[in-house]
Structure formats: C-alpha cells, structure tokens
Amino acid sequence: MLALRVRDLVKRHSATAGAAPVEIRLDALDLEAGAQLALRGPSGCGKTTLLHLIAGILRPDSGEIHLAGELLPATAENTRDRLRARHLGYVFQTFNLLQGFTVRENLQLAQRFAGREGTEADAHRERLLAELGLAPFAHRLPARLSHGQQQRVALARALVNRPALVLADEPTASLDDAHAAAALSLLREVCVSHGAALLLATHDERALRAFPAVRDLKPLAPAA
Amino acid sequence: MIPRLPSALLLAARGLRQHAASSWCAIALLALASGGALAALALREASARAFAAGTGPFDAVLGARGSPLQIVLSSLYHLEAAPGLVPEAEVDKLSDHSAVAHAVPLVLGDNHEGWRLVGTSPGLFAPELWQGQPAAPRLLAGGRLFDPARQEIVAGSQAAAALGLRLGDHLTPTHGLDYAAETAEDHAHEEEFTVVGLLEPTGTPIDRVLWTPVHAVQHLGGHDPAHAHDLSAVLVRFRPEAGAAGFMLAQNYNAPGGTLTLAWPVAAHVAALFERFAWADRLMGVAAAFAAALSALCVVIALQASLAQRRRDWAILRAIGARAPTLGAAILAEALLLGVAGAAGAVAVAAGLQSLVAWQIRIRTGVLLAPVPPAELLATGAGALLLTCALAALWPAWTALRSPVAEHLAPPA
C-alpha cells in the first residue's frame, strides 16, 4: 500500500508585498509504506508549502493527495483534521512543542485528537518516551529541555499515533555536523522501527547525503 | 498527565494558567467593574426602600408653616432644623380628632456632643402604634421609659453606642442642633439628665436620638420662657378607617393664611425627597452602565490579548490534529471561565461595597440599608456577565476557526 500518493498538485500563492504571485507544482509523487524520500530544493522553492499541502493544513488549488489510501478532501476540513491526526506525524524545524503542556502531555494531546486513548495508548506512549530516552523528562515543560531533547519530543509526538507517514521540514537546519547526523539517523531509525514512511524536505546537503532517495523540486514557475 | 476534561475545557484552563498574569488582570478588572455596577444598582434600590421605611407608622407630620419636606426631614429623619414652632394645644386638638389614632409631640433644639436631644411623649413608644411595623422601639432589659415630669433620657441605640451611654449615666445637653466643641461650654445647659432607658436597634432614625420628655426640653434653662408651651412638630397616625380624613385635615391646616403645615401624605414627601436625588440616581445608573460596558470591554481585550499570544499554539494544535471547532469551543470556554471567576469576584466586590456604604449611611443618617445586594440581583448580574463574556468571545472564536493554520505555524519573526 502507498503511504502517500500525490497527483497534479498545484498551489498558487497570491502576490504579497514586494513578491510576485507564485505557483507551486508537484506532478506526481508516490511513497511506499515505510519508504524514505528527501525533497531537495533551494530556499523558497516551495518545500514547506508542499508539506503543508500534504498535511492538509493548506488547501491546494487543484490536484489529489491520498494519505494511507484515503483521499484528503479539498473542502471538508473536519475530515482533513481527522486524517492528519490519524495518519500523519509532523516534525517541524522549530519543533512547535506546546509550551503550556509537559512532554508527556504533548504526546497525550496528539493521541487524544486522534481518538486514541486508553491503556493500550498509554502503554504505547510510555514505550515511545522510554525508547527515545525521554522518560526522565516526561513531566517537564518543553522550555526546560535541551535542544536535542526537544527534538526527540517532537519526534515522539510525531510517532505517537502510529502514523503511516512522517513529514519532516528542515530537521537539521540549525544543528552542527555531529548533531545533524545524530538527529537524522535517529529520525530515520525510529521511522523504520515504527513502520512509518518518511518524507523529508531540506536543502541541507549533509542530510541529503544520508538519504537513499532524493527528489529534486523544480524551480518555481511564475503564476499564470 | 492531562486531566480527563473535555479538550476545549482543558485547553481553556491551560491557556489561562499559562498566561496567569493577564488572566488575573482580566478577572480583577471584571470583578471591579461589574461589582461596582452591581453595587450601584443595589444601593439605588436599598436606599429608596430604607428611606421609605424610615417614616415608621406615621401618616402625617404637623409643623410650622413651611416646607413639608423640611418638616418631614427634621421630625422623622432628624436632619436639618424644623421650620418653626407649633403650639402645644395642637396635640390635644389632633388627639381629639375622630380620624386620629396617635398624635405624638416633638421638641428639637438641643444636642449632646452632636446627638440630638428630642423631647417627646411616652406615646411614641406605645406598642400599639408600632404594630405591624418592621422595627419598633423597644427598651433593653433593665431600663424604663422616662418620667414625663423629670429630666430623664431614653437613648437610641446608635447614640448610646457612640456616646458610650449606660443606664444611670448623667449628661448635660448643649443648646442647638449641631455640636461645636469650642463653643459647647458657652451653650451648655445647667441641667443634668439621667439615662434611664436604652433602646434596641431599629435601623431607623430613632436610633440616633436621645429621647427625653417634652417638658424637660421646653423648660431647659436658657430657652425662651415665651416658648415654653411650643413644640417643633406633631407626628400623626390616622385610624385605619379614617378614609379621606388626612385630605380634609391637610386642607384645613394648609389653607392660605394659616400658620401651620400638615405634611401629608408623608410617603409622597419622601418620594419628593428622592426626586431631589434623581440626578444622583441617574448618575448611578450611568455609572452602572459604564461599568457594565467596561467589563464587556475587559473580556474582549483579555481574550484578544491571549489569542494574539496563542495564535501559534492554536496552529500547532491544529497541526497535530485538533479540530477547528474544538479550538473555537476552547476560546468560548476560556471566556466563560474568566466570566465565572469574574462573577464570583464581582459578587464579593458588590457585597463589600454595599456593606461599606450601608455602614456609612447608618452612621451618618441612622437609615439601615440592606448590607448585601439581593440574591436575585446578584444572580442576574452574574448571568449578564457570563452572557457578555460569551458574546465577547464570539469574534475571537470565529477568528480562530477561520485563521489559516499554515500562516501561524512559523515562529514569530
């Protein structure tokens, strides 16, 4: 089964102050369950936009996105929210942890939004926390964690609902070589061990070198 | 671990906690503004009711020709001076009138350290006069009524408390209605009065008076002997079956060329008094409306501020799967939580303000106001506050529902 299938995706950003309108396109992209792929492209070519479209937090102007075999509808926001919560984990460059909730609660909230609560869900969450070395910090607020620890929390939260697909946006951008390598291999390992496909967007050559498959994005086309 | 609350409530509670400082500010503003509004409304009610009750069992007051309002104020509320004198014979004339049940004489003109000494007859304390009244002047155990022929005092509760009077105490009154310490020596009478009775508190102006026999005041040394048979006012209570007698009596007394005025009906003159304060009443109304508007504004500002701080949090929540309606409900819940806390504070503030004002009014006028706002008013106020909060949250909630998730995901530049 495909974790992700994209066809004829088009997103137009209207002109903003000082910038012409742009059109971001992705003709076709298939990602097998558990596969890993890097999207490469210079800054501003539309990587983040594509990940947002796939996550269903942006609406495409046209095209189709299937997540774990289910079509992301263009209009029904509720359904997009539900599919995102169940099938998708998102690792942001800035982690985007909820500062008012502890590490454990960050994961718990994600589980709750996906409708996964109960003893089985609790056990899975605690296993994940332990696996990523976060158990001793589970009761802490994110602000009281190191950069590396926060990244692991972001990763744990992305995986807590057993997603079919993990999206990662520039996960190594602000790290030095050693940390970038460590973070990347952790990301790839846990995705493999949890059976999630990984789609990573970056222009960081260090990250790209580690990937088995890299997809180059076309430069931006001027909007029609 | 997250508590087992509905998500909206959980997010709301955490939001308030995370921004505790601004939450407390909002709650304090809400409590003060709406508490003030509630107190203003409650005091309007309470003072009108208490003032109306201050007339006691009396239907009319006979005084010297002059303003009926002044007659009522000086004889029933013990404020200001009487407009003039009334011949003592009027008491008998009134008592003999078929429509009159009670006629009680009053003589003013002296004080003890600012507390009025008022001459009257034992009839003022007749239990049948006070039947059916919410408060009646009753003697505390151990005391007795003054002997009409002696210089004795039955002290109102407030005057007694302020002067520290006990049974058997002696005091020397001063001429005049108001007390000035520096001239008190010159105006002091020679006579000594003895306290023989103390009254229970009634919550009416009776509490502020040192009651003494008419003759004791009339014959005080230094008073003009020519007026030794004059009164300041006669309080009148009609028989229940008297019908139009009040109208007839008032017609007679108040006819042009007369020397006396019958203030009747007393209630109408008290109402007229309130008319005088209509501007203050309106001002209170405006203040209440202003405070209410202010509290509504508080909610909007508090929510807008917290929302601006939290746009990114909302976006993150959406990105990890929270549905838009959940966030909208969370904002609504947050406003309502602010409202509940604010309403609790407002009730406390209103009760505090009212008891403070009631205390001051009691000290200054002897009028007893309800010390706390009525429960219905508080409930209505709290309900209105919650409704305001909910309405104030609609716009921020709508904005949160509609705001594009992607745009707020990036950290603030």
Ligand SMILES: Nc1ncnc2c1ncn2[C@@H]1O[C@H](COP(=O)(O)OP(=O)(O)OP(=O)(O)O)[C@@H](O)[C@H]1O
């Ligand atoms: N909300 C928006 N409105 C208008 N234009 C936008 C909007 N968001 C992105 N763009 C434009 O779309 C293009 C792609 O932006 P995007 O953030 O997807 O690029 P990116 O490849 O992720 O860049 P980077 O590597 O710097 O993160 C850019 O030209 C950007 O200016």
Ligand SMILES: [Mg+2]
């Ligand atoms: Mg980007």
